[in-house]
Amino acid sequence: MLKPYTNKAWFLVLPVFLLVAFSAIIPLMTVVNYSIQDIFDINTRYFVGTEWYREILNDQRLIDSLVRQFLFSGAVLAIEIPLGIAVALMMPTRGIGSVASLIVLAVPLLVPLNVVGTIWQIFARADIGLFGWALNSLGVDYNYAANPVDAWFTVLLMDVWHWTSLVALLCYSGLRAIPDAYYQAARIDRASRWAVFRYIQLPKLKSVLLIGVLLRFMDSFMIYTEPFVLTGGGPGNSTTFLSQTLTKMAIGQFDIGPAGAFSIIYFLVILLLSWLFYTLMTRNDAK
């Protein structure tokens, strides 16, 4: 029997809504208020309308770091998602090997962000770091503190080291959830390894990959600590991403108004892209 459809259960979400209102919506509203005023102190503030937005949208620093941010997030997704799937496919499925590989994969995820930055800051140094020194000894001219390309390479490598495990663990759990009957059917049809991956494993991984892509996108788009510790945004501004530009503006220079406008634009970009990812990846499920 069909049950009558009602939306009233949504009222049970109210407690969560109140919590989110306290921790996210009210602060966000405050940032909107800041972004349309010139604030000197709590009693001295002037309404300036859209002036900060106009200034920020035409600020070359912001546009540059936005472009860098897109490049970085795109590179992170392009490397970590396929690599994570590959690692998950290669992991042993039973026995002590699977436990050991799970532990090894979980280790980078347990390291605090600023420690990751410090590890790589030393590890990649050309004079005393094992990685940097080894590269230079092999005849590669590598110095992340002076060369922007090397700095980008190091920041990307650090992020891949830190977060590929997350994608791999998600995919591993997704792969384990596929019933054996699918593989048996594939064997009967004498499906190739690629066909098994393309028509059984990849479709079954879709929901975990959605979470993986969204998490990695949002995290990499908001990245702050690791490049800040590793390169400090340099050399020059070559690894200064959006959140670092924002922090410099809000806390370094105490320009609350422009920083508020910047935050709102940043938020809207993240909201749009997350919505797009989510919609594109779940579009076919509803049918």
Place this chain on the structure above:
Amino acid sequence: MGWMAWTLPSAIFFSTIGCMLVGMTIWELRSPSISRRGFIPLETSRGDRLFISLLSSAFIHLAFVGFTDFSLLVPLTIAIIWLLIVMKWG
């Protein structure tokens, strides 16, 4: 509320959004929306269409503020017309 540094325009803005959400909730309770496909290449419910039109309205405003010198009334009018179009045919 003093710490939130309210101004009249932002208060009007948030009240409007709040009224929209409350209105949509009442509307949804009275007659639950049925997802359908309009000119947006997606199956959307009423709330989805409101979200899409509000988010695109934000970007319409940003584009006008950032790249033209028009008065804010121009993007506001466009956004309202856009919202009505999306809600009706989206």
